[in-house]
Amino acid sequence: xxxxxxxxxxxxxxxxxxxxxxxxxxxxxxxxxxxxxxxxxxxxxxxxxxxxxxxxxxxxxxxxxxxxxxxxxxxxxxxxxxxxxxxxxxxxxxxxxxxxxxxxxxxxxxxxxxxxxxxxxxxxxxxxxxxxxxxxxxxxxxxxxxxxxxxxxxxxxxxxxxxxxxxxxxxxxxxxxxxxxxxxxxxxxxxxxxxxxxxxxxxxxxxxxxxxxxxxxxxxxxxxxxxxxxxxxxxxxxxxxxxxxxxxxxxxxxxxxxxxxxxxxxxxxxxxxxxxxxxxxxxxxxxxxxxxxxxxxxxxxxxxxxxxxxxxxxxxxxxxxxxxxx
Amino acid sequence: xxxxxxxxxxxxxxxxxxxxxxxxxxxxxxxxxxxxxxxxxxxxxxxxxxxxxxxxxxxxxxxxxxxxxxxxxxxxxxxxxxxxxxxxxxxxxxxxxxxxxxxxxxxxxxxxxxxxxxxxxxxxxxxxxxxxxxxxxxxxxxxxxxxxxxxxxxxxxxxxxxxxxxxxxxxxxxxxxxxxxxxxxxxxxxxxxxxxxxxxxxxxxxxxxxxxxxxxxxxxxxxxxxxxxxxxxxxxxxxxxxxxxxxxxxxxxxxxxxxxxxxxxxxxxxxxxxxxxxxxxxxxxxxxxxxxxxxxxxxxxxxxxxxxxxxxxxxxxxxxxxxxxx
DNA sequence: CTGAAAGCGCTTACAG
DNA sequence: CTGAAAGCGCTTACAG
Numbered sequence: 001x002x003x004x005x006x007x008x009x010x011x012x013x014x015x016x017x018x019x020x021x022x023x024x025x026x027x028x029x030x031x032x033x034x035x036x037x038x039x040x041x042x043x044x045x046x047x048x049x050x051x052x053x054x055x056x057x058x059x060x061x062x063x064x065x066x067x068x069x070x071x072x073x074x075x076x077x078x079x080x081x082x083x084x085x086x087x088x089x090x091x092x093x094x095x096x097x098x099x100x101x102x103x104x105x106x107x108x109x110x111x112x113x114x115x116x117x118x119x120x121x122x123x124x125x126x127x128x129x130x131x132x133x134x135x136x137x138x139x140x141x142x143x144x145x146x147x148x149x150x151x152x153x154x155x156x157x158x159x160x161x162x163x164x165x166x167x168x169x170x171x172x173x174x175x176x177x178x179x180x181x182x183x184x185x186x187x188x189x190x191x192x193x194x195x196x197x198x199x200x201x202x203x204x205x206x207x208x209x210x211x212x213x214x215x216x217x218x219x220x221x222x223x224x225x226x227x228x229x230x231x232x233x234x235x236x237x238x239x240x241x242x243x244x245x246x247x248x249x250x251x252x253x254x255x256x257x258x259x260x261x262x263x264x265x266x267x268x269x270x271x272x273x274x275x276x277x278x279x280x281x282x283x284x285x286x287x288x289x290x291x292x293x294x295x296x297x298x299x300x301x302x303x304x305x306x307x308x309x310x311x312x313x314x315x316x317x318x319x320x321x322x323x324x325x326x
Numbered sequence: 327x328x329x330x331x332x333x334x335x336x337x338x339x340x341x342x343x344x345x346x347x348x349x350x351x352x353x354x355x356x357x358x359x360x361x362x363x364x365x366x367x368x369x370x371x372x373x374x375x376x377x378x379x380x381x382x383x384x385x386x387x388x389x390x391x392x393x394x395x396x397x398x399x400x401x402x403x404x405x406x407x408x409x410x411x412x413x414x415x416x417x418x419x420x421x422x423x424x425x426x427x428x429x430x431x432x433x434x435x436x437x438x439x440x441x442x443x444x445x446x447x448x449x450x451x452x453x454x455x456x457x458x459x460x461x462x463x464x465x466x467x468x469x470x471x472x473x474x475x476x477x478x479x480x481x482x483x484x485x486x487x488x489x490x491x492x493x494x495x496x497x498x499x500x501x502x503x504x505x506x507x508x509x510x511x512x513x514x515x516x517x518x519x520x521x522x523x524x525x526x527x528x529x530x531x532x533x534x535x536x537x538x539x540x541x542x543x544x545x546x547x548x549x550x551x552x553x554x555x556x557x558x559x560x561x562x563x564x565x566x567x568x569x570x571x572x573x574x575x576x577x578x579x580x581x582x583x584x585x586x587x588x589x590x591x592x593x594x595x596x597x598x599x600x601x602x603x604x605x606x607x608x609x610x611x612x613x614x615x616x617x618x619x620x621x622x623x624x625x626x627x628x629x630x631x632x633x634x635x636x637x638x639x640x641x642x643x644x645x646x647x648x649x650x651x652x
Numbered sequence: 653c654t655g656a657a658a659g660c661g662c663t664t665a666c667a668g
Numbered sequence: 669c670t671g672a673a674a675g676c677g678c679t680t681a682c683a684g
Contacts, residue, residue: 003662013671015661015671016671016672017670017671019664022662022663025664026669028669029669032670046435047661047662048380048660049441050380050441050661050662051380051662051676052663054374054380054660054661054676056662056663056676069401069408070405071401072398074401075395075397078396079395082420091419092420093419094390094420096405096409110417112372114375240599243599243601244599250601269396270596273569273573273600274601275575327677329676330677339654339655341677341679342656342680345678352653352654353654354653374676376677377676377677377679378678380659380661380676380677381659381678
């Protein structure tokens, strides 16, 4: 590869002045500038990012921590993050943590050694102090981690209220809630919303932990439907678990939406691929990923943050699983 | 951050000997080694990857080029790549190209400036010469790009043959093929396989280009079903387009598998989330991603490759959309 | 076995 | 306006 030295030689100036025109910093005469630019063109020179990195102690790299990119919620987020990062000249490193602390820590170590500039965390993390001790800027996405970490979330509770009210309006009289893992804040908040509406209308209901995976949720729903054949509405804590519920209904020969109405949460594109198409509470996934990335950028620039909590409104999206069918 | 100098001072040796114990290279006395190790522990020293990178002209970074990580086929591949890369101490940078040449080139430039060690390409690319001109090792995954680039694919044609034969065995008499974009080798090969079986049995059929996206495929299928109401079998070139076909059938009040049998291709987890569960031709996605990564690693080590073409067998996976229903 | 020195490719005070 | 020099944090001939 051609280096700054080659350019300097070609342009008949010192490397310092090449550097000056590269960075548009310091005084350079018109003639020198021209000569350097010409040399750069001739040699097709591109500055070495690693050398720059060594001097500046920054890398233009951000780490994106997700539990598992194959879970369909994360790719849409990842896409947004990557778009926003690229737009600002940053590069994103994908980190699948499986929610394992040792993996997280390994990634953090590697990224720190590479002068990573920031981290976006979409994982429940046990390594809060460890992360903060690196002094790398961090933002939490779709998860609350700690007071000290800027957070981008959606209105989980209100979304759950909307979903449950909708089921009630559709005439459901016995509603099951497939809740996400206890301790995951978003799952807890969705459960809160559900409970509030149920209590307000005093509707028969049942709650079960269905994890975040489809297999688990299908099994859980199946059990539920066998125990309580009169269940006529299901509010799932995620679209993936809603898909599991739909499978279970199918296996139990219940038809959707005729016998059972179903609504999910997230608004991932999976919902539109299902038949019938899944009603859901739409999080503005792309916007959230974009916002998180932009927040991170402003932290990297060491600017003040307006706010440490960014909550996006969810939107009730009625498709086919929750309406009609008589 | 603490540097090698700090360690040297702490251990009362020169930075050279610290470097030697770090890299386990060259002679170091037992005593010096002990002292250095102790100092490293005390100071919690971690070598600076950027400085190493500058000297070695390598970075431990590989770029993963996909059209769009939100398309559900790619996350499963990305997961495999990331796992295999991490296992070898590499880090993966996610690059969404949208199949746009300018984006590809931008990423290539940035990665080259960072001393990226290798590229895995899961995109139809127009930049072959540009890529090769960087001299960065490359492998093509699920796509054939050029003779000069090692390729990991599955047996697309045989898979398509199996799928079509299966539909015939199930008694389909008028089969539609939703083919992928012309010019994408995997789509072309799948079409070849379909055609071969159809001709062998001289079965009524129709072929339409359905792209790789669900919306397009739903629309295409709908038109098809309106024009040819006697279609009773659909072989889709991907699981995503199969999902679109299922949606279309639903809209046209055709029941699956009773009225129409459907089979997809890919074997992504989406298939199991659908109701009824999608029959498909399973590619060993994870294994393919892993293989591609390992090939890349051996290229990075400048070892000889056994072979430039790695073809994985597909597996016919019968679930619910293609059998029974009478 | 060990250290001083040069070098990887940049950037930026500093002196002129 | 410009260049020589030091420095970012490592590694590795080279000399001893």
